[in-house]
Amino acid sequence: MLLPPNLYAKNIEVYTEFLPPFQLMLANQVTGSATVQVKQILENAQLPYHIQMVPWARAYNIVKSSPNTFIYSINRTPEREPYFHWITVVGKISNGFIALTSEQTHVSNLEDIKHEVTAVVRNGYANELLQEKGFIQNKNLYVVSTLEQQIPLLLNGKIKYIFSNLQSVQHAMLSLQLDPSLVKVIYTEAAWTRDLYLATNLNTDPDILRQIKNVSAESLP
Secondary structure (H helix, E strand, O other), X not given: OOOOOOOOOOOEEEEEOOEOOOEEEEOXXXXXXXXXXXXXXXXXXXXXXXXXXXXXXHHHHHHHHOOOEEEEEEEOOOOXXXXXXXXXXXXXXEEEEEEEOOOOOOOOOHHHHOOOOEEEEOOOHHHHHHHHOOOOEOOOEEEEOOHHHHHHHHHOOOOOEEEEEHHHHHHHHXXXXXXXXXXXXXXXXXXXXXXEEEEEEOOOOHHHHHHHHHHHHHHOO
C-alpha cells in the first residue's frame, strides 16, 4: 500500500543527537548505522524527510510535543512509553561508567561511584536512570547538553565519570583529535545494554504511522 499523492507534501522532521557510531556528521551529512536504517524506512515509505542533529533535550522535547515528527536513537523506558509510537529497533547500546584509563580507583557498586561526579546528557537515558538510582544534580550528577561537552570535563578532572557507551565516547574523542585509549569502562550492569528505537510523536497522522510501520517491518533485516 502506498500513501496517496500529496498526503504529506512537506518534509517530515526527524531529530537525532550526535551519538557515534549510530548517528554522526560527515561532510555536513547526518550518517551512522542507525541513520542508514532510518533513511531506508522513510524512503521505502515514500515520505519526504529532513534529519536534524541537535542536542538531545531539544530533540526529545520537540518530538514529544509535535505531531508528525520522529526521533532516533531513543531508549524505550516506562517513563517514555506513553509519549511516543515506537516504530522499530535501529541499534543496541551498552552503557556504563567511563573513566580515564589512568584511573586506579576500584569500583564494585553504585555506592562507590556516588562519592564522585558523573556527567550525563540532559533528558537522556543516563540522566533519567541515575536520578532514579539516587544521584543528585549539582551534587554527584553534572548535566550537559551533548556527549562532546563531557569529554573535556573528564580530561580536566572536573568530573570523574561519564555514563555512556564506550564506543560512542571513543568516536567522539577521535572527532576531537584525542586518543580513544585514554578512556575505559570502569563499571557496568547487564540491564544497561538496551535497544535503541526510531519513534514518533503520539499524535502523528495515522496514515503516516500505518505506512511507516508497514515498511519498517519489511525493510530491516
